[in-house]
Amino acid sequence: MSTGKDDTAAPVAATREDNTGRPKGLGPTGWLRWAWRILTSMRTALILLFLLAVGAIPGSFLPQNVVSVEEVNTYFREHPELAPWLDRFYLFDVFSSPWYAAIYLLLFVSLAGCVIPRAITHARAVRARPVQTPRNLGRMPYAARFTTDADPETVLDRARGVLKGYRTERYGDSVSAETGYLREAGNVLFHLALLGLLLALAAGAFFGYRGNLLLVEGDGFANTLTSYDAIYPGHWTDTDDLEPFTVHLDDFEASFIEDGDLRGQAESYVADLTYRESPEDEQARHRLEVNHPLSVGGVQVYLLGHGYAPEFEVRNADGEVVFDQPVPFIHRETRSFTSDGVVKVPDTGDEEQLGFVGVFLPSAVETEDGELISDFPGARNPQVTLEGYRGDLGLVDPQSVYQLRTTGMEELGSSPVLEMGDTWRLPDGAGSITFSGYSEYVSLQVNRDGARLPALAAASLAVLGLLVTLFVRPRRVWVRAVTGEDGRTTVELAGLGKTEAAGDNAEFHELTTELAQRLRNASEGPDAEGPESGPDPHTPQDPSGSTTTRE
Amino acid sequence: MTYTLAGAVNETMASASDTLIIAMIVTYAAALFLFAIEAAYGQRTRLKAGKLMPVGAGAADGNTDDAIEVNVRSTEGEAKAPQNALGRIALGVTTLGFVLGVAQIVTRGLAAGRWPWGNMFEFVVALCLVAVGGLLYASFRYQARFLGAFVLVPVLLLLGIGVRWLYVDPGPLIPALQSYWIPIHVSATILAGGAFMVSGAAGVTYLVSHRTETKRALGEKVTGIAGRLPSPELLDRISHRFVLFAFPLWTFGIIAGSIWADEAWGRFWGWDPKEVWSFISWVIYAAYLHARATGGWRGPKATWINVVGFATVLFNFFAVNYMFSGLHSYA
Numbered sequence: 001m002s003t004g005k006d007d008t009a010a011p012v013a014a015t016r017e018d019n020t021g022r023p024k025g026l027g028p029t030g031w032l033r034w035a036w037r038i039l040t041s042m043r044t045a046l047i048l049l050f051l052l053a054v055g056a057i058p059g060s061f062l063p064q065n066v067v068s069v070e071e072v073n074t075y076f077r078e079h080p081e082l083a084p085w086l087d088r089f090y091l092f093d094v095f096s097s098p099w100y101a102a103i104y105l106l107l108f109v110s111l112a113g114c115v116i117p118r119a120i121t122h123a124r125a126v127r128a129r130p131v132q133t134p135r136n137l138g139r140m141p142y143a144a145r146f147t148t149d150a151d152p153e154t155v156l157d158r159a160r161g162v163l164k165g166y167r168t169e170r171y172g173d174s175v176s177a178e179t180g181y182l183r184e185a186g187n188v189l190f191h192l193a194l195l196g197l198l199l200a201l202a203a204g205a206f207f208g209y210r211g212n213l214l215l216v217e218g219d220g221f222a223n224t225l226t227s228y229d230a231i232y233p234g235h236w237t238d239t240d241d242l243e244p245f246t247v248h249l250d251d252f253e254a255s256f257i258e259d260g261d262l263r264g265q266a267e268s269y270v271a272d273l274t275y276r277e278s279p280e281d282e283q284a285r286h287r288l289e290v291n292h293p294l295s296v297g298g299v300q301v302y303l304l305g306h307g308y309a310p311e312f313e314v315r316n317a318d319g320e321v322v323f324d325q326p327v328p329f330i331h332r333e334t335r336s337f338t339s340d341g342v343v344k345v346p347d348t349g350d351e352e353q354l355g356f357v358g359v360f361l362p363s364a365v366e367t368e369d370g371e372l373i374s375d376f377p378g379a380r381n382p383q384v385t386l387e388g389y390r391g392d393l394g395l396v397d398p399q400s401v402y403q404l405r406t407t408g409m410e411e412l413g414s415s416p417v418l419e420m421g422d423t424w425r426l427p428d429g430a431g432s433i434t435f436s437g438y439s440e441y442v443s444l445q446v447n448r449d450g451a452r453l454p455a456l457a458a459a460s461l462a463v464l465g466l467l468v469t470l471f472v473r474p475r476r477v478w479v480r481a482v483t484g485e486d487g488r489t490t491v492e493l494a495g496l497g498k499t500e501a502a503g504d505n506a507e508f509h510e511l512t513t514e515l516a517q518r519l520r521n522a523s524e525g526p527d528a529e530g531p532e533s534g535p536d537p538h539t540p541q542d543p544s545g546s547t548t549t550r551e
Numbered sequence: 552m553t554y555t556l557a558g559a560v561n562e563t564m565a566s567a568s569d570t571l572i573i574a575m576i577v578t579y580a581a582a583l584f585l586f587a588i589e590a591a592y593g594q595r596t597r598l599k600a601g602k603l604m605p606v607g608a609g610a611a612d613g614n615t616d617d618a619i620e621v622n623v624r625s626t627e628g629e630a631k632a633p634q635n636a637l638g639r640i641a642l643g644v645t646t647l648g649f650v651l652g653v654a655q656i657v658t659r660g661l662a663a664g665r666w667p668w669g670n671m672f673e674f675v676v677a678l679c680l681v682a683v684g685g686l687l688y689a690s691f692r693y694q695a696r697f698l699g700a701f702v703l704v705p706v707l708l709l710l711g712i713g714v715r716w717l718y719v720d721p722g723p724l725i726p727a728l729q730s731y732w733i734p735i736h737v738s739a740t741i742l743a744g745g746a747f748m749v750s751g752a753a754g755v756t757y758l759v760s761h762r763t764e765t766k767r768a769l770g771e772k773v774t775g776i777a778g779r780l781p782s783p784e785l786l787d788r789i790s791h792r793f794v795l796f797a798f799p800l801w802t803f804g805i806i807a808g809s810i811w812a813d814e815a816w817g818r819f820w821g822w823d824p825k826e827v828w829s830f831i832s833w834v835i836y837a838a839y840l841h842a843r844a845t846g847g848w849r850g851p852k853a854t855w856i857n858v859v860g861f862a863t864v865l866f867n868f869f870a871v872n873y874m875f876s877g878l879h880s881y882a
């Protein structure tokens with residue numbers, strides 16, 4: 001009973017004011033308890049939240065390996081002094097760094113330590129009856145008093161009717177009522193859902209994988225480790241046992257805006273795929289677009305980008321075809337789609353290998369000063385220029401398919417500008433190369449992340465819990481009815497809101513006026529006269545005009 | 552390979568929309584002028600009790616048959632704000648501006664044949680519309696007309712920046728933005744952002760009013776607009792109300808954004824700069840809500856967190872689009 005009183009009298013914030021007085025000579029358990037209390041205090045949570053926000057800032061200013069390894073490499077090249085130092089503090093891997101992990105793990109330990117005991121207390125409170133009516137209702141933040149001819153029993157009875165949505169309990173000459181239990185539940189749900197979100201994300205990172213590859217029109221791939229140009233498996237992912245689907249790229253089409261300010265901006269990309277979920281399955285079709293990934297065997301396949309793969313036919317000195325295929329080129333930027341690539345011909349029939357560095361212009365035009373550029377990303381006038389090399393490609397060492405190692409090679413000079421079908425005869429009878437056409441390719445990302453749905457569920461629960469926390473207002477109301485010396489009944493109504501005083505008080509006042517109204521209607525009976533006892537309880541004679549908010 | 556002409560743009564609508572935005576800016580500027588006069592010269596009037604003010608302040612002088620005697624224990628000062636007839640006119644003018652704003656957005660959407668928030672210019676305009684809508688709501692619902700000048704200043708600044716530097720002709724969107732998630736994700740962030748803006752404006756007003764109160768307590772005289780503001784408690788409550796509205800929406804916006812990112816880019820969260828900063832804003836507003844429940848943090852400290860929160864929202868919008876390269880840089 002006394003605890004109930006304390007509970008009602010103390011403002012909410014004060015109970016959370018943390019008692020972080022240092023224990024004196026308490027021994028190790030005392031210290032541990034003290035540390036735990038500090039860690040699970042609201043103030044610590046606040047500080048950790050700040051650290052979480054501040055710690056994320058370098059993650060946006062510095063290039064991050066999770067976002068783009070190339071950008072990090074560029075940064076290293078441009079800042080050779082600074083970069084290794086930054087790297088020492090994991091500043092290129094902020095979100096997987098030990099110090100960032102320390103912040104969020106502490107935050108979540110603090111959260112669990114804070115919220116779980118609260119959940120237990122709350123579970124008890126939900127089953128408890130509304131608290132005893134305090135003796136002195138006049139001390140409550142809202143207190144109203146009026147007299148009525150109705151007897152106390154009727155008053156209390158009507159009070160229960162007015163207190164819709166409240167849980168009520170009769171204590172002697174009074175009714176005690178409480179509502180808004182859901183708020184605490186919402187708060188607990190919100191915080192636990194955040195915890196669940198973290199766990200889901202961790203699990204996804206450990207068991208998933210992400211891979212990238214290029215696929216030229218007319219080609220296909222099977223989902224095995226070797227199909228990928230790059231694959232990033234999680235710690236516990238079994239890469240020997242990937243989902244056995246196959247995908248074939250039938251056709252790709254990009255369309256671009258033709259004129260105006262936005263000329264050259266992409267308008268749509270569509271890749272027509274056929275795929276099988278496993279070798280035994282039926283073949284199916286899918287129209288892959290930017291916002292329309294393929295979902296196959298629990299794995300998502302996304303269209304990340306596209307480009308041109310000019311086709312070359314290379315003949316050796318004897319005129320035999322030694323190379324005939326499309327070669328993916330990488331675009332420099334998207335407005336012109338000027339693309340660079342490398343053609344490597346390892347087997348020419350004699351010991352000299354051939355290599356070419358090429359530039360592909362999808363819509364070649366000559367500028368006024370005679371420079372050849374591409375002025376549109378679509379392939380309106382595809383042209384290629386090449387530089388030839390002869391010698392050793394150095395393929396014994398691993399190397400990028402987009403770079404030619406020219407150290408062991410002899411230059412053959414530059415080609416003329418080649419249109420489709422044109423052939424460049426190499427000097428010294430080294431053979432010839434024909435620009436025979438072009439295909440388009442798509443760059444795909446394949447993703448397995450088991451966390452997607454659990455994370456979404458956790459996040460949705462968090463929003464639900466948040467809405468409940470923010471909009472349910474717990475409040476208590478007491479109504480006491482006592483017969484006075486003059487035989488009339490004195491009614492006292494008091495209210496205590498745990499959140500925002502003003503809105504609560506406005507509501508308490510509505511309760512008072514409604515109760516008064518109902519009692520008057522009751523005492524005057526059905527044939528009451530006078531317009532002021534009109535039956536509409538929502539237009540009470542409001543002494544303060546408090547329920548109207550307009551001017 | 553197919554080509555399309557950009558001729559889908561409806562020129563009549565486009566020019567109507569461009570005229571409307573200028574008309575809207577002029578209207579807001581007039582309203583700001585009137586609000587400022589009210590703030591500076593209006594009669595300090597006690598505000599009627601309402602959803603944001605404790606009841607009972609006027610109960611003693613009320614008398615009815617019921618004779619309800621109300622006793623509200625409140626530590627707050629009385630809520631007074633400068634008021635005069637110009638304020639009402641300002642409110643009317645603001646409403647007119649708001650209507651022009653709605654028309655502007657609708658015509659722009661018709662001109663481009665798509666949802667009218669696909670680039671930075673359109674985003675700024677929509678954000679300001681929401682902020683003004685928030686101001687109107689607060690004025691009618693909470694009698695918070697006194698916020699007029701404080702909300703319209705950032706609105707006009709942003710609109711000016713939008714028209715001067717961010718403007719692009721209406722046109723179609725890049726493929727990554729062609730999705731039904733535009734109306735969902737972007738609308739949520741715009742609504743939340745506009746409400747954060749009102750909250751931030753009320754927060755700044757609160758900080759000024761709080762300082763006035765502190766100075767008065769020290770016996771100093773405070774004159775000018777700063778000396779005529781409503782009580783800090785009231786401003787704090789308005790500011791808090793708008794965060795209560797905006798925070799869940801922002802949360803939802805982030806979630807919707809990650810679902811979209813999952814569809815478009817193959818991962819729902821990749822620490823792209825835009826994602827990092829929306830996360831930072833989210834954490835800061837969570838910290839604001841926490842601070843209000845933490846002993847010793849309620850009041851100016853919590854409000855500073857709120858103001859910093861809006862600064863991060865703006866930073867996310869301007870800086871991230873221009874300073875960083877990322878998937879989200881559509882500038």
Ligand code: HEM
Nearest residue numbers: 040041042045107110111114115187194469837840841844
């Ligand atoms: C991931 C970190 C966290 C986030 C994003 C977060 C967010 C929030 C939000 C948005 C609220 C609603 C505030 C309101 O009711 O007005 C809240 C309330 C609360 N949080 Fe957290 N929180 C986090 C961690 C923690 C931790 C570590 C603790 C404990 C030390 C904690 C304890 C509480 C408590 C007690 C409330 C209720 C406040 C009240 O009743 O007004 N939270 N939190």
